[in-house]
Amino acid sequence: MNDFTSPQTFPVKHIAESTVRRLSLYLRFLEEFEAKGHETISSGELAAFGGTTSAQVRKDLSFFGSFGKRGLGYSVKDLTAAIREILGLEHPWSVIIVGAGKIGAALAQYRGFSSRGFTVVGVYDKEPARVGLKLDGLVVRPESELERDIHRLKPQIAVITVPAEAAQALVDRVTAAGIKAVLNFAPAPLTVPDGVTLRAVNMATELEILAFTLTNGTTV
């Protein structure tokens, strides 16, 4: 029972990361579906896109409420709104990128972020040669300004794209200054204080999982 008349909170015990990851996927498909002008979608259709099963889709959603109509499926518009709210995308997030090397610069200019409500409010580098570079309207700023800017702009998320050996020190600085979530692209294990969320993306690991699968048959 869910009438969408008021902002809801989703009283959550513990949600598996796999569920959250799939919700993010569903959201992407829903947006495509909406662009095509479809009004409703069934769990089976959503599952077909995402390579999962209709039961999985329904179970994922059931942790947060019931959003469909039996016999009919889901309103594309309403389900989109519901998932956006579940994921916390109803208000925009501010992101800083620490490290203006190849990856940092690529991310700073990546359209996929801004289109989903993540606004890059600062890009930082230690190298004087990179400070002042223009990346898509943003100017690379010196790392020494990090603390001041975090206090001023209050970004919630920091993306770390510096070399492995510099990563921990910078994470310490940005979390001390108030950053609450870190997305780490540096190939180094990082630790963060309690209350700060950390995720890591490691390109080499992704290729190594492919290598394992190629080597050991289709057994992942």
Add this chain to the structure above:
Amino acid sequence: MNDFTSPQTFPVKHIAESTVRRLSLYLRFLEEFEAKGHETISSGELAAFGGTTSAQVRKDLSFFGSFGKRGLGYSVKDLTAAIREILGLEHPWSVIIVGAGKIGAALAQYRGFSSRGFTVVGVYDKEPARVGLKLDGLVVRPESELERDIHRLKPQIAVITVPAEAAQALVDRVTAAGIKAVLNFAPAPLTVPDGVTLRAVNMATELEILAFTLTNGTTV
């Protein structure tokens, strides 16, 4: 019992992706450990690095054999070699990058790949303006050469970094030409023929998982 005297095959039923991902991490820590001159390492030390437990480390390894000495731990050198062999890193892999935009160019120049046995043998783009660009010794080639080059150079892995709407057509082309594994950076769901492995990396999803955690408390 495992004497490393002959190339082994690891007679594997089904290994969880989480296990393979951790093995890749362990490998990174082992290399650091080796660089520091340590000769042996215990499952507990390895676990401390990776934010897991000693039992998990031992269980992960136990799927492939026994590599340690009771009472002593693991020889850093031998375990490194064993994991490299498990992951299939004992011989080099050839990679092509399809799409020489920001992300593609960044990946083409990323040191982390070559240092782990992944050699980028070609970068491709459709845009005449990008064809001919030099990326770290590689010259961007026209997409029309894809099939010819795949037949000639026999790369096993393709990294897809083109816009979402172009991705499926290119995956169809490279898999038809013989590519056996695809790493997809395009924010689009792709399908591949049987026998081809597909993995996806989606930056927006990673940020959305962070947003969920920030919104819903520390419940992932």
Add this chain to the structure above:
DNA sequence: GGGGGCTTGTGAAATCATTCACAAGCTACA
């Protein structure tokens, strides 16, 4: 208004992954 054909939402069952707990085995040293 009633029946047929769908599709959701959800407990229960099955599968999969992690953690526990301990015997077995190694080294060091008396």
Add this chain to the structure above:
DNA sequence: TGTAGCTTGTGAATGATTTCACAAGCCCCC
């Protein structure tokens, strides 16, 4: 040679996630 102190390797237990299966509910049409 025997004992103490570690650490591995691994079945068994626990915990988490996915799949199953079906009652409940909705729409359409007769």
